[in-house]
Amino acid sequence: MINLTVAIFAAAAFVASAFLVKVIISLCAKYKLYDEVNQRSVHTQPVARLGGIGIFIVYGVCCLIYQFYVGFEDLSHLPLYIGGALIWIEGVLDDLKNLRARFKFLFQLIVIALACAFSPYYIHDFLIWPLPAVLGKFITFCWIILLVNAFNLIDGIDLLCSTLVVVSIATVTVLFSLGGSLFVPGIILCCCIFGFMIFNKPKAKIFLGDSGSQTLGYCVAVMPLVGNLSKYDSNQALIMLILASVPVEDVIAAIWRRLRDKRSVFSADRAHIHHKLINVGLSKVQAWLYLSLLHLVNCVIIFIAFFMRKYSSMAVLFMAVIITQLFFIAIHYINRAVNRRFQGQLAENPQEEH
Secondary structure (H helix, E strand, C coil): CCCHHHHHHHHHHHHHHHHHHHHHHHHHHHHCCEECCCCCCCCCCCEECCHHHHHHHHHHHHHHHHHHHHCCCCCCCHHHHHHHHHHHHHHHHHHHHCCCHHHHHHHHHHHHHHHHHHCCCCCCEECCEECCHHHHHHHHHHHHHHHHHHHHHHCCCCCHHHHHHHHHHHHHHHHHHHCCCCCHHHHHHHHHHHHHHHHHCCCCCECCHHHHHHHHHHHHHHHHHHCCCHHHHHHHHHHHHHHCHHHHHHHHHHHHHHHHCCCCCCCECCCCHHHHHHHCCCCHHHHHHHHHHHHHHHHHHHHHHHCCCHHHHHHHHHHHHHHHHHHHHHHHHHHHHHHHHHCCCCCCCCECCC
16 A cells, blocks of 8 residues: 555655656746647647757656655665666757757667666566576566657657556556555656656657656566565566556567658657558547557556466466557558548658668
């Protein structure tokens, strides 16, 4: 159960996040720090893009104060925390200076490789097979890189990325509670995101920016590793996949699409899943609702699997993965049919990397 101390920190995180995000919106208006409007943008008006600064300044301060309050008993999380902080700093610089995609990716590779090398937390099992430490750390490294960029790419319409992250982190937090431990960082992060979401609802006054979307992707990747998921044994990898299934399916489709068209994987286009949903006739709010409901259903399936035996739960978790794949396949062919019949409402607008 959430005690009074945690409730106070959660409430403080929400209020402080909302206040700081409001201040950042004013500063962005004063200094013209807006997300650029281009051919692949869904928004048509300049919008502040530094929401990740508000979320993670408050998150870092609240977690630090909480640790001082309860005492620093375990520093094993430190390499992953430092890695997350560096990913956030890179995102802030990109929001302010528009760094080249290749440089950002190289920086991510170095930071995440070091975090995984020095961290004791990694994926230990894949389905029924235990993994050697070196292989487990390598898979963890690839997983974190994938999610950092997947959540960045899925951040294309109001509330979408933040909603997916809140549902995932809330799911992890409840799973840890069922396993017997209260996951305070997850609670605080959700409250910080709620403070941001007040201003990100349509029509958004601020976006996450790379400092927000990339760092939130990092959090979804590492938070299931640092808590007590030992109860789930070989289902850990499947659970982590489901927690990020929508962004992961989208980024895999994007990579395949760009390789197929003989373009750089760092180039941009307007053919992500939220673009396709809008192209077939849904509003931005409806697209957000469809993807959020899909993700919520998947996370509910995780809880159903919790109360089942090992192999039965594994089968149920695979069902969630298949549901996501079928959804993406269906939207792909519906979108293709719309483009062939009506030439689509939106063009893919492929662009060179920047």
